[in-house]
Amino acid sequence: MQAFVRAVQARRIFARQVARVYVNRPQGGLDPSVPLSTSVNGPREFLNVVTGEVFVNRPPVLESATVPLAEEILAAGVLQRTIRRTQARKALFELTRQVFETCYSEEHQRLFFYNTRTGESRWTSPVGFYQ
Numbered sequence: 001m002q003a004f005v006r007a008v009q010a011r012r013i014f015a016r017q018v019a020r021v022y023v024n025r026p027q028g029g030l031d032p033s034v035p036l037s038t039s040v041n042g043p044r045e046f047l048n049v050v051t052g053e054v055f056v057n058r059p060p061v062l063e064s065a066t067v068p069l070a071e072e073i074l075a076a077g078v079l080q081r082t083i084r085r086t087q088a089r090k091a092l093f094e095l096t097r098q099v100f101e102t103c104y105s106e107e108h109q110r111l112f113f114y115n116t117r118t119g120e121s122r123w124t125s126p127v128g129f130y131q
Contacts, residue, residue, distance in 0.1 A: 008076055022059060023047045092128035100126050 027043040046055040101114045103121075113122050113129065 004076060004079075021048055021050055022055075023049055027056065089128070096126055096128040100129055 024044055024046055027045045043056070046057075046059055047053075048055075048059070099115055099117055101116060103112055103114050104110075105112050110123070113124070113126055115121070115126075
């Protein structure tokens with residue numbers, strides 16, 4: 001899990017560094033002869049501020065840095081929620097197990113649950129109690 005989180009963090013850092021090099025701007029730059037509506041809503045280009053290269057489509061380095069990153073962040077979120085849910089269930093089970101004991105009724109030929117703190121007995125399983 002830690003290796004996965006480190007990989008996601010490394011990709012974020014890489015994406016920030018790439019964003020400093022490539023500027024997303026309206027195609028043709030900020031040319032005053034191009035109407036503002038075209039420059040804002042029209043085609044875009046990417047300028048490499050270090051080399052001066054202009055890409056009409058996204059540069060390959062940006063394609064590989066952004067698309068998988070978004071998918072990995074979503075996957076990491078799902079994984080973290082699953083782990084936290086499992087840990088919470090285990091904690092609830094342990095707390096319930098400390099309070100309730102499983103007992104067998106000879107008279108009724110079935111299990112019942114006894115609360116050691118309150119002295120209450122019940123036939124139904126308490127929330128979070130699994131055998």
